[in-house]
Amino acid sequence: MNHIEIYSSDKCLECKKAKEYFDENNLEYIEHNVFKVIEAKRELIRMGYMSLPVIIINGNHILGFDLNRIKKLINE
Numbered sequence: 698m699n700h701i702e703i704y705s706s707d708k709c710l711e712c713k714k715a716k717e718y719f720d721e722n723n724l725e726y727i728e729h730n731v732f733k734v735i736e737a738k739r740e741l742i743r744m745g746y747m748s749l750p751v752i753i754i755n756g757n758h759i760l761g762f763d764l765n766r767i768k769k770l771i772n773e
Contacts, residue, residue: 698725699754700754701753702728702752703716703719703729703750704729704740704750704751705729706730711762712749712750715750715752715762731749744758746760750762752767
């Protein structure tokens with residue numbers, strides 16, 4: 698099973714697309730909303746990111762909704 702995390706916000710369209718893709722494909726993920734949880738924002742900054750979404754699949758970081766890279770990392 699893949700371990701998927703997404704750093705997101707409610708107003709981010711790319712974040713919504715990514716979560717819709719995960720939901721449509723029955724992929725479980727952990728969401729870290731950077732505007733609702735201040736510690737999530739701090740983690741994002743510690744990792745060196747200032748934009749969203751940041752998706753982490755099995756330890757691999759993806760900046761933005763890069764569907765081809767996501768599919769490769771989840772072995773589709």
